[in-house]
Amino acid sequence: MSPANSTFADRLLGRARLGGLLSLAAPILAIVFAGLITSIVLLITGDPPLETLGVMADYGVQPRSIVLTLNYATTYYLSALAVAVGFRMNLFNIGVDGQYRLAALVAAAVGGAITLPGPLHVAAIILVAMLVGAGWASIAGLLKVRRGVSEVISTIMLNAIATALGFWLLNKDRFAVEVAGSNNIGTKPLGPSAQVPGLEIVPGTPLKVFGLIILAVVMGVLYHVVLNRTRFGFDLRATGRSESAAVASGVNVKRMVLAAMVLSGAVAGLVGMPQLLGASYSYSLDFPTGLGFTGIAIALLGRNNPVGIALGALLWAFLDTSSNILQLHEISPEIVRIMQGTIVLSVIVAYELVHRYQVSAGQRRVSRELAGGEPVPAERTAVPAGETSAPAGGTSAQAEGASVRAEGASE
Numbered sequence: 001m002s003p004a005n006s007t008f009a010d011r012l013l014g015r016a017r018l019g020g021l022l023s024l025a026a027p028i029l030a031i032v033f034a035g036l037i038t039s040i041v042l043l044i045t046g047d048p049p050l051e052t053l054g055v056m057a058d059y060g061v062q063p064r065s066i067v068l069t070l071n072y073a074t075t076y077y078l079s080a081l082a083v084a085v086g087f088r089m090n091l092f093n094i095g096v097d098g099q100y101r102l103a104a105l106v107a108a109a110v111g112g113a114i115t116l117p118g119p120l121h122v123a124a125i126i127l128v129a130m131l132v133g134a135g136w137a138s139i140a141g142l143l144k145v146r147r148g149v150s151e152v153i154s155t156i157m158l159n160a161i162a163t164a165l166g167f168w169l170l171n172k173d174r175f176a177v178e179v180a181g182s183n184n185i186g187t188k189p190l191g192p193s194a195q196v197p198g199l200e201i202v203p204g205t206p207l208k209v210f211g212l213i214i215l216a217v218v219m220g221v222l223y224h225v226v227l228n229r230t231r232f233g234f235d236l237r238a239t240g241r242s243e244s245a246a247v248a249s250g251v252n253v254k255r256m257v258l259a260a261m262v263l264s265g266a267v268a269g270l271v272g273m274p275q276l277l278g279a280s281y282s283y284s285l286d287f288p289t290g291l292g293f294t295g296i297a298i299a300l301l302g303r304n305n306p307v308g309i310a311l312g313a314l315l316w317a318f319l320d321t322s323s324n325i326l327q328l329h330e331i332s333p334e335i336v337r338i339m340q341g342t343i344v345l346s347v348i349v350a351y352e353l354v355h356r357y358q359v360s361a362g363q364r365r366v367s368r369e370l371a372g373g374e375p376v377p378a379e380r381t382a383v384p385a386g387e388t389s390a391p392a393g394g395t396s397a398q399a400e401g402a403s404v405r406a407e408g409a410s411e
Contacts, residue, residue, distance in 0.1 A: 026347065026350035026351050026353075026354050027301065027303075027308075027347050027350065029346075029350055030343060030346035030347040030349075030350045031315075031343055031346075033342070033346045034339050034342035034343040034346050035053075035339070037338070037339075037342045038335060038338060038339045038342065039053075041335060041338055042331075042335060045332070045335075047331050047335075052326070052329075052331055052335070055325060055326070055329055055331075056319075056322035056323070056325065056326070056336075057322070059321075059322050059324070059325040060318050060321055060322040063202050063203065063204035063205035063207075064204075064205045064207055065321045065322070066202050066205075067202050067205055067207040067208065067209055068207070068317075068321045069314065069317040069318050069320075069321045070202075070209045070210075070213060070317070071209060071210050071213075071274070071279075071317075072313075072316075072317035072320055072321065073310075073313040073314045073316070073317035074209075074210050074212065074213045074216045074274045074313075075271055075272070075274055075275060075288070075291055076291065076294055076295060076298055076313040076316055076317055077216045077219075077220065077298075077309060077310055077313040078215075078216055078219060078267065078268075078270050078271045078273075078274075078295075079096055079100070079268070079271045079291045079292055079294060079295025079298070080294075080295040080296075080298035080299040080302060080309045080312065080313060081219055081220065081223050081267050081295075081299075081306070081309065082096045082099075082100075082133075082264050082265070082267035082268035082270075082271065082292075082295060083096055083264070083292075083295045083296050083298075083299040084223070084299040084302075084304040084309060085223070085227075085260060085263050085264040085267060086151075086260060086261065086264045087240075087299055087304050088227055088236060088237055088240055088260075088304055089236050089237075089239060089240040089256065089257065089260035090239075090240035090241070091151050091240070091257065091260055091261065091264070092151060092152050092155075093137065093140070093151060093155055093261065093264045093265075093268075094151075094152060094155045094156055094159065094292070094293075094296070095136070095137060095140060095151075095154075095155030095156070095158045095159050095162075095265075095268075095292070096264070096268040096271065096291075096292030096293075096295055096296075097159055097162075097289070097290065097291065097292025097293055098136065098155075098158055098159035098160075098161070098162030098163060098292070099132075099133040099136045099137055099158075099162070099265050099268035099269060099292070100133060100268045100269060100270075100271035100272045100291060100292060101162060101163070101166055101272065101287070101289065102132055102133075102136055102162045102165065102166055103128075103129040103130070103132040103133040103136070103268070103269035103271075103272065104129060104269075104271075104272030104273070104275075104276050104283050104287065105166050105169060105170065105175065105187065105283045105287075106128060106129070106132045106169075107125045107126070107128040107129035107132065107269075107272075107273075107276065107283075108125075108175075108186075108187040108190065108276055108282060108283035109169075109175040109187045109188070109283070110124070110125065110128045111124070111125040111128075111190050111194045112187050112188030112189065112190055112191075112194075112282070113188065115191070115193070116193065117193060118192075118193045118194075121191075121193040121194040122193075122194055122196060122277060125190075125194055125273070125276075125277065126215075126270065126273055126277075129269040129270060129272070129273055130266040130267075130269040130270060131266075131269070132269055133265040133266055133267070133268045133269025133270075134262045134263070134265040134266040134269065135265070136158065136162065136265055137155075137261045137262060137264055137265020137266075137268065138258065138261060138262050138265065139154070139158060140154040140155045140158060140261055141257060141258040141260075141261030141262060142258065144257055144258075144261070145254040145257050145258055151261065159292075170185065170186070170187070170283070170284075170285065171185075172185060175187050176284075179282075179284060184284050184285055184286060185284060185285060186280075186282040186283055186284025186285070186287075187282050187283045187284070188282070189281050189282045190276075190277070190281040190282065194277065194281075195277060195278070195281055196210075196211040196212055196277040196278050197211050197278075198210060198211055198278060199211055199213065210274040210275075210278040210279070211277075211278055212273055212274040212277060212278055213274070215270065215273070215274070216274070219267065219270065220306040220309070220310065221306075223267075223306050224306045232259075235251045235256055236256055236259070236260055238251060239251055239253050239256045239257070239260075240260075268292065271291050271292070271295070272287070272288070272291075275287070275288055294316065297316070297340070297344045298312040298313050298316055299312075300344055300347065300348060301315075301316075301343065301344055301347050303351065315343075316340060319336045319339060319340055320336065322336070323335075323336035
């Protein structure tokens with residue numbers, strides 16, 4: 001390698017390291033900033049910040065609280081993965097909430113109506129949930145590729161329709177039966193063969209961690225492998241980055257949009273499974289809601305990275321669990337909502353600032369090289385991932401296609 005090329009490689013490595021450090025520092029600084037904002041709000045309301053945070057921390061590390069945190073994080077993680085699949089395709093699937101609730105309802109009804117050996121029974125319920133979630137999400141995908149309807153609008157409307165359809169189906173004339181000892185109604189309870197036993201991995205408490213936490217881990221691994229180590233994942237990310245580049249590389253954009261929505265809906269169908277198969281064993285009126293919107297916040301917090309999403313889900317779950325103790329100390333639990341919202345906003349702003357800094361630094365570097373008349377190494381003729389450089393007489397689409405192909409070659 002020539003000295004010029006070696007110097008260029010060193011510069012690339014240095015910039016990559018700097019970018020990694022900035023990306024790592026962004027969420028940490030955002031969390032610190034959210035803590036400061038929360039402390040100010042606590043001071044305004046007359047509550048001591050350090051004492052309040054100390055009470056939350058002490059309660060959050062108790063064995064019972066740890067189990068609750070892990071259980072919350074399991075469902076949050078699956079929800080965030082479903083959202084992240086769409087994000088990687090540059091699609092905003094707001095319909096995860098309706099998709100998982102409708103999937104859980106139908107899966108619970110089917111699971112209560114059939115009898116199969118244990119593992120097969122559980123697998124059948126999970127499969128039904130994924131199919132229902134994928135089918136409901138495919139409506140938004142078809143509307144986008146056939147009629148150009150924004151997935152944001154269609155998924156919001158589909159959430160409302162799913163809610164109404166769920167109430168219609170959860171009726172004693174259809175899927176529901178009366179819950180003994182209460183005024184609640186729900187689907188027929190699942191038998192022992194459809195129940196996933198919990199895991200006793202936290203000593204000091206009779207509570208058990210959802211057995212399907214293993215499913216969440218497996219889905220995280222599959223998410224990483226499929227999106228980063230397969231041709232399908234490359235096409236999906238390429239289409240999300242630039243449709244014109246994907247077209248130049250021979251990708252069927254409409255097919256990828258539909259596939260991404262279907263895949264996102266299939267993952268969304270799993271969101272209610274830990275609760276259904278590990279705790280409630282029936283879909284009733286008090287089944288957890290709002291998990292899809294929580295997943296949006298956590299996906300943003302984790303930057304669509306499976307490890308980052310896991311950390312975000314644990315943080316979110318820890319705050320939700322710790323908020324339970326605040327009322328006993330006459331502190332409003334809404335302070336946790338303020339902290340969570342501030343964290344998300346701060347992380348978004350921090351990442352945007354990092355992105356702008358990196359773009360500005362790249363522009364300044366190019367300006368210095370042009371002003372100094374530095375020779376351009378041979379490696380510069382290859383377009384790095386995420387950058388475009390149209391050749392003489394070429395089009396921007398061809399340049400973006402070169403970028404996409406360069407990224408694929410690097411993988």
